[in-house]
Amino acid sequence: MQKNQANIIVLADEHTMNYCYPLLLEEVSSFIVPYGEGYKNLDSCEFIWKKLTEFGATRETILLCLGGGVVCDMGAFAAGCFQRGMKTVLVPTTLLAMVDASIGGKNGVNFMGYKNYIGSFSEAEEIFICDSFLETLSYKEKVNGYVEMLKHGLIADRLHYDQVKMLFLQENQHLEDQLILDSIAIKKNHVDQDFRDQGVRKRLNFGHTIGHAIESYSLTINDENESLSHGVSVALGMIVEAYISTKMVGLSKDELHELTMVLQRVVSGISDDIPTYEELKPYLIKDKKNTEQGINCSLIASIGEGVHDQYVEVSLIKEGLDFLANLK
Ligand SMILES: NC(=O)c1ccc[n+]([C@@H]2O[C@H](COP(=O)([O-])OP(=O)(O)OC[C@H]3O[C@@H](n4cnc5c(N)ncnc54)[C@H](O)[C@@H]3O)[C@@H](O)[C@H]2O)c1
Missing domain, CATH: 3.40.50.1970 (Rossmann fold)
Structure with a gap:
């Protein structure tokens, strides 16, 4: 320039x-x-x-x-x-x-x-x-990016998911430039189809309805250095929303188990910090995707296949949070 x-x-x-x-x-x-x-x-x-x-x-x-x-x-x-x-x-x-x-x-x-x-x-x-x-970026900050890259694979491309998950499983794994470009291409593809976020672009929100609520709640009760990072919050949100996906859109239990195992690398050790539905409720009901039909989540029908505009019952969100809190 x-x-x-x-x-x-x-x-x-x-x-x-x-x-x-x-x-x-x-x-x-x-x-x-x-x-x-x-x-x-x-x-x-x-x-x-x-x-x-x-x-x-x-x-x-x-x-x-x-x-x-x-x-x-x-x-x-x-x-x-x-x-x-x-x-x-x-x-x-x-x-x-x-x-x-x-x-x-x-x-x-x-x-x-x-x-x-x-x-x-x-x-x-x-x-x-x-x-x-x-x-110069810390490993913790890189993980925030890995989580979003993993999400891109989960909603649109099984191969990308399989490649990105290796970054979680081995700390010193080299991040290839091509993987960054592939991830950008997935995001861009959704944006190009739906710039104003009225349809397929919403799939990029997989994990974020619950994840944003967890992040906002954590920022409210902690000072910033101790609050949960965006990546950890979204990883927690993806586990809950994957659980909900098994109940609503047919994600298999095997795939839930598989992606939970990967995401646990990011979220292990914080099960004491999982908020309750009542604690998250003020943030969930203010989510920008909601309509009069209720809390709107983007889910996955399988690894590599996102779906949007799924209105989730409160009881199912509570079940998903219990599933998360009980992970070992
Ligand atoms: N607009 C969108 O579509 C979209 C999508 C995802 C997330 N977001 C937003 O992105 C934000 C999170 O972004 P983030 O994770 O980049 O956080 P951030 O901008 O807070 O950066 C994280 C930390 O890394 C530091 N940093 C940045 N670059 C560095 C470098 N090269 N070397 C060393 N330190 C560096 C920053 O100073 C900061 O302390 C959230 O506010 C989220 O809402 C927006």
Whole structure:
């Protein structure tokens, strides 16, 4: 990117300014927000808008969001509102942001404790994927990406699932570039068919109805360093929703057992932290996919075959949470 200072402003967080900015550009305007989900909110957007104003940004200025899902989601949202829309370029620096958050034009911030409650659909001008950034990423953060990659396999491609699961089973497994690209392609395929999230794109939410509720609840009762990560929360959600899938859409018990065994590598040791339905209820009923028909989940009929718009009885959610809490 050969842009001059007036045309491009980098938004980073404290970590990506240290680790990633030096790999990317020199002598370009930049500013930082604090890192972490706790800062993905409207206060941070106001800070971003103030900074952009101080820099004299216009609609023609590019805001280059250099970071994980938090910086990409929030930066793209803030840029979309600034003067009714300035240009946005995403440079995802976590695996999760590469395979998931940066792809598909959904952006936004958390609001009143609810995940991504304020936001919009708008596509970035460009997205640059560069796996060199992953060299400074911790194993724990990589796992957040592996979980979303596994989900892509579970909803759409058995072979991708089989390849990604090896990343869970052996800690030092090398992550091939091609696997990242395959995962992006699965996400992109769903987005291209259904940008506004009215149909097949919802399948990407497998594990996320319960997972987001667990993540939001955990963020409410813990400080951010002790709360469950996005990846762990979604892994827990996938186990519960896979259990529900056996009851509603014919997922076999063998496949439930198989994927539970893989996901237990991520979630083992946290069975004491499994919330009850009553604890999750405030978040479940606020899920953006719900309609008057009730709590809407995306499930899997088999490994590699997602289904969407499944309205789940409360009793079945409770059963799924019991199944999770009783895993050994
Ligand atoms: N828009 C979407 O479609 C979509 C999809 C999935 C997730 N998300 C959102 O993504 C967010 C989670 O993203 P995330 O997991 O990337 O979290 P994150 O952005 O908080 O990044 C995780 C941590 O890694 C640090 N970091 C980032 N890149 C690094 C690097 N290269 N080296 C060292 N440290 C680095 C960050 O500073 C942060 O501390 C959530 O807010 C979630 O809602 C959005």
